Amino acid sequence: MRLELLTGATPCPGISSFEVAAPGQIGFRRHAFERGCSSSSRSEEFLGLRALAAEGGPDLSVTVNGLRLPNPFVIGSGPPGTNYTVMKRAFDEGWGAVIAKTMSLDATKVVNVTPRYARMRVGSGPKDVFGWENIELISDRPFETMVAELRQLKQEYPDRILIASIMEEYNKSAWEEIIECVEDAGVDALEINFSCPHGMPERRMGAAVGQDCELLQEVCEWINAKATVPVWAKMTPNITDITQPAQTSLRAGCEGISAINTIMSVMGINLETLRPEPCVEGYSTPGGYSSKAVRPIALAKVMSIAQMMKSEFPGQDLSLSGIGGIETGDHAAEFILLGANTVQVCTGVMVHGYSHVKSLCAELQAFMTKHNFTSIEDFRGLSLQYFTTHSDLVRRQQEAIKKKHAIRKGLASDKDWTGEGFVKETETMVSN
Numbered sequence: 001m002r003l004e005l006l007t008g009a010t011p012c013p014g015i016s017s018f019e020v021a022a023p024g025q026i027g028f029r030r031h032a033f034e035r036g037c038s039s040s041s042r043s044e045e046f047l048g049l050r051a052l053a054a055e056g057g058p059d060l061s062v063t064v065n066g067l068r069l070p071n072p073f074v075i076g077s078g079p080p081g082t083n084y085t086v087m088k089r090a091f092d093e094g095w096g097a098v099i100a101k102t103m104s105l106d107a108t109k110v111v112n113v114t115p116r117y118a119r120m121r122v123g124s125g126p127k128d129v130f131g132w133e134n135i136e137l138i139s140d141r142p143f144e145t146m147v148a149e150l151r152q153l154k155q156e157y158p159d160r161i162l163i164a165s166i167m168e169e170y171n172k173s174a175w176e177e178i179i180e181c182v183e184d185a186g187v188d189a190l191e192i193n194f195s196c197p198h199g200m201p202e203r204r205m206g207a208a209v210g211q212d213c214e215l216l217q218e219v220c221e222w223i224n225a226k227a228t229v230p231v232w233a234k235m236t237p238n239i240t241d242i243t244q245p246a247q248t249s250l251r252a253g254c255e256g257i258s259a260i261n262t263i264m265s266v267m268g269i270n271l272e273t274l275r276p277e278p279c280v281e282g283y284s285t286p287g288g289y290s291s292k293a294v295r296p297i298a299l300a301k302v303m304s305i306a307q308m309m310k311s312e313f314p315g316q317d318l319s320l321s322g323i324g325g326i327e328t329g330d331h332a333a334e335f336i337l338l339g340a341n342t343v344q345v346c347t348g349v350m351v352h353g354y355s356h357v358k359s360l361c362a363e364l365q366a367f368m369t370k371h372n373f374t375s376i377e378d379f380r381g382l383s384l385q386y387f388t389t390h391s392d393l394v395r396r397q398q399e400a401i402k403k404k405h406a407i408r409k410g411l412a413s414d415k416d417w418t419g420e421g422f423v424k425e426t427e428t429m430v431s432n
């Protein structure tokens with residue numbers, strides 16, 4: 001494995017002017033589907049997107065919190081949702097939904113550095129990325145520009161699902177203001193970034209809230225009192241028990257959980273310069289780890305959140321969005337088997353590009369065909385039943401060994417007789 005430094009993301013092309021849109025129609029929470037479904041173009045476009053998946057293949061569409069997605073593949077918040085141009089590209093390529101890069105009201109407080117990425121590779125090819133560290137902050141683009149771009153996208157793609165990722169300081173009126181602005185732009189849902197591991201906690205934002213259940217409950221209550229569209233709370237894995245903030249968020253009215261954001265990391269030390277990577281003017285700061293390397297950790301977190309949701313919130317219309325190292329349809333299938341309704345891809349898009357959604361859909365359909373699953377709900381959460389405690393594993397194994405011994409009673413064949421154990425061997429075949 002080797003470490004490699006990357007320069008920062010390409011500059012965001014600005015969108016200079018927008019038509020003034022009619023104020024976004026804001027439907028009642030949990031009824032967004034009725035709002036979005038009214039146009040006839042919706043079903044036509046859906047049919048078009050269905051063609052992305054193999055003709056006549058299993059149905060990849062999902063409905064979460066009243067929102068209908070043509071497939072479960074969602075652009076995760078980060079560089080792939082950083083401006084109008086790239087989000088438009090994602091819709092055009094057929095992604096099930098897009099979550100924009102996290103934004104806050106005052107972008108002037110967000111100052112990024114370059115280089116801000118470092119990657120771990122398993123080979124020399126550009127796609128041989130195994131782990132990815134970033135020290136990138138939330139969007140440094142003006143809030144008004146981001147909102148105008150979201151509005152423009154919803155005007156052009158009224159039937160596609162666009163989600164705003166937002167983050168604010170510990171201030172109720174700031175949260176109310178940001179929610180009002182992005183809802184007015186017409187977004188279908190909100191993802192709350194309670195999980196950014198670097199930079200923002202210094203301002204009591206992001207992971208600083210997600211790691212403190214008392215603070216989290218208060219902020220979720222502010223958000224849910226204001227929001228009229230579904231709210232997903234994005235969790236940090238940098239905590240002992242991720243089910244606690246997930247449960248707190250759902251109890252405080254959120255409709256969904258997204259997990260996971262990046263894992264706190266130090267990519268490595270350059271053994272020539274003795275400086276840490278990514279290196280900015282000779283110094284670094286711990287960052288967030290993503291890509292394939294984090295997938296087993298993400299699967300464990302998603303599994304435990306799904307178990308908690310099943311036991312604490314049975315039968316409720318809540319959703320779970322799995323994130324972390326997803327790069328193939330099979331990876332997506334694993335998250336869905338553990339209870340995820342949708343899956344998000346961030347680093348995978350940075351490595352494979354937007355058209356990768358076509359392979360993701362085809363691979364997921366191939367998996368479904370192999371097992372005769374006709375819809376995502378056919379297998380969602382199916383593998384959760386195979387998790388148990390370690391002591392139960394021991395009990396099951398002891399029982400299995402006993403059974404095996406019972407079956408092996410007596411010699412299997414005459415060639416197995418030995419001179420040494422002849423009497424004992426005879427005993428194993430006597431019935432009284």
Ligand SMILES: Cc1cc2nc3c(=O)[nH]c(=O)nc-3n(C[C@H](O)[C@H](O)[C@H](O)COP(=O)(O)O)c2cc1C
Nearest residue numbers: 076077078102134260261290291324325345346347
């Ligand atoms: C460069 C970079 C920037 C990111 N920025 C954000 C962000 O602004 N907001 C957010 O909620 N998550 C952000 N993330 C986290 C991703 O959305 C995702 O949770 C994480 O990277 C794990 O998924 P992945 O392995 O598919 O990348 C970022 C990730 C990367 C790699």
